[in-house]
Amino acid sequence: MKFKxxxxxxxxxxxxxxxxxxxxxxxxxxxxxxGIEDIGKGFGSLAIAMLGIGAIYVVLRxxxxxxxxxxxxxxxxxxxxxxxxxxxxxxxxxxxxMITNIAATLFAIIHGIMATEYTQITFYSGWIAVIMMxxxxxxxxxxxxxxxxFWKYRESRTFIRFxxxxxxxxxxxxxxxxxxxxxxEDD
Ligand code: HEM
Numbered sequence: 407m408k409f410k411x412x413x414x415x416x417x418x419x420x421x422x423x424x425x426x427x428x429x430x431x432x433x434x435x436x437x438x439x440x441g442i443e444d445i446g447k448g449f450g451s452l453a454i455a456m457l458g459i460g461a462i463y464v465v466l467r468x469x470x471x472x473x474x475x476x477x478x479x480x481x482x483x484x485x486x487x488x489x490x491x492x493x494x495x496x497x498x499x500x501x502x503x504m505i506t507n508i509a510a511t512l513f514a515i516i517h518g519i520m521a522t523e524y525t526q527i528t529f530y531s532g533w534i535a536v537i538m539m540x541x542x543x544x545x546x547x548x549x550x551x552x553x554x555x556f557w558k559y560r561e562s563r564t565f566i567r568f569x570x571x572x573x574x575x576x577x578x579x580x581x582x583x584x585x586x587x588x589x590x591e592d593d
Pocket of ligand 1: 464467468503504505507508511538539540542543544545546547548549550567570571572573576579
């Protein structure tokens with residue numbers, strides 16, 4: 407519980423520092439249109455940072471499954487260490503995955519609403535990324551918090567898990583973010 411509180415506070419604190427830093431750096435402050443634009447950009451960068459931190463769980467899980475596939479977990483020298491490391495880190499990184507990805511989704515939505523200058527391609531790539539994040543955040547929350555939706559949970563659980571774990575949404579998200587970042591500088 408203490409760990410969860412610490413992580414949540416830390417993420418809120420980093421977000422607060424980042425946004426206040428963006429305001430402080432900006433000469434126009436809140437008055438000029440540029441100030442608002444810069445804060446909007448700050449939310450965009452924060453969203454990317456949160457997505458990156460949230461991906462640690464996915465890397466850990468995939469890394470472990472790969473280690474298992476190649477029987478590294480059975481290695482007499484370091485096999486047990488791999489298993490212990492994975493079991494120790496799985497819970498905390500999953501919690502971080504949940505918090506940072508929900509934050510990333512909210513930050514990306516704020517970023518999109520605050521943006522005033524964009525081209526068609528940055529507009530579409532940005533909102534496609536947000537749609538993917540919303541789908542993943544909702545499906546992830548249903549799994550994590552074991553929400554009981556109005557339809558039968560047990561039956562829908564397998565489908566929602568499949569929806570979240572298959573990679574197509576994450577791949578579309580990554581491509582949309584890359585296009586968005588690559589073209590944003592040209593605006
Ligand atoms: C918004 C961006 C998100 C992305 C890109 C994402 C991506 C992923 C991926 C690729 C996996 C599968 C890992 C594997 O291959 O085993 C996964 C698992 C998981 N994610 Fe997310 N996720 C996101 C948001 C969330 C949120 C917001 C939550 C919770 C509120 C969440 C909860 C989970 C859970 C519980 C699992 C494990 C599912 C299982 O073991 O069946 N995810 N996520």
